[in-house]
Amino acid sequence: AQSVTQPDIHITVSEGASLELRCNYSYGATPYLFWYVQSPGQGLQLLLKYFSGDTLVQGIKGFEAEFKRSQSSFNLRKPSVHWSDAAEYFCAVGSWEYGNKLVFGAGTILRVKS
Amino acid sequence: NAGVMQNPRHLVRRRGQEARLRCSPMKGHSHVYWYRQLPEEGLKFMVYLQKENIIDESGMPKERFSAEFPKEGPSILRIQQVVRGDSAAYFCASSPPVSSGGETQYFGPGTRLLVL
Numbered sequence: 001a002q003s004v005t006q007p008d009i010h011i012t013v014s015e016g017a018s019l020e021l022r023c024n025y026s027y028g029a030t031p032y033l034f035w036y037v038q039s040p041g042q043g044l045q046l047l048l049k050y051f052s053g054d055t056l057v058q059g060i061k062g063f064e065a066e067f068k069r070s071q072s073s074f075n076l077r078k079p080s081v082h083w084s085d086a087a088e089y090f091c092a093v094g095s096w097e098y099g100n101k102l103v104f105g106a107g108t109i110l111r112v113k114s
Numbered sequence: 115n116a117g118v119m120q121n122p123r124h125l126v127r128r129r130g131q132e133a134r135l136r137c138s139p140m141k142g143h144s145h146v147y148w149y150r151q152l153p154e155e156g157l158k159f160m161v162y163l164q165k166e167n168i169i170d171e172s173g174m175p176k177e178r179f180s181a182e183f184p185k186e187g188p189s190i191l192r193i194q195q196v197v198r199g200d201s202a203a204y205f206c207a208s209s210p211p212v213s214s215g216g217e218t219q220y221f222g223p224g225t226r227l228l229v230l
């Protein structure tokens with residue numbers, strides 16, 4: 001079965017500090033991967049995506065993520081966090097071999113302290 | 115270019131009533147997906163539709179839930195005889211044709227359903 005694990009339910013970082021959110025997946029096919037961000041009461045905004053090629057992908061708002069096939073991971077990073085980054089972050093995987101339906105992790109809530 | 119539109123944003127129903135949720139995909143998108151987010155959980159896939167066709171409904175509860183995406187108009191997720199356990203946020207996503215980056219799904223703002 002396909003699954004996505006985000007081990008950290010909550011993370012708190014100081015404004016200006018670096019950030020890494022972890023995502024591990026178990027998937028029977030070659031996946032493509034996404035990170036989405038959700039502010040309270042809002043929809044999901046796409047931060048970045050990986051399909052193939054360069055394993056380090058850049059996204060919006062200064063985020064990046066690195067795909068590591070050997071570790072089945074797709075961790076999200078940002079060198080310097082801003083207070084406006086406080087939100088919930090979801091990692092998701094999909095594949096046309098499984099009909100393009102996304103499998104989501106449970107999410108990581110990011111708190112930013114000033 | 116407007117994003118994915120969903121309405122209503124909030125819906126309150128009493129047990130036994132029907133809930134009807136609407137989704138208009140982004141312009142040029144022919145694929146629609148519905149997901150459900152229960153409190154403090156991630157999103158769970160429900161159904162995948164193209165115009166006039168259900169492609170994959172493996173995530174839909176077998177009873178009371180149905181979805182359609184007619185030739186004209188928005189996609190509709192219908193929940194009959196709602197129960198308290200149906201209270202959740204329901205998100206619609208759309209994607210372009212496969213040849214145009216169909217892997218990427220863009221999400222609407224969601225409909226928060228509360229069943230009293």
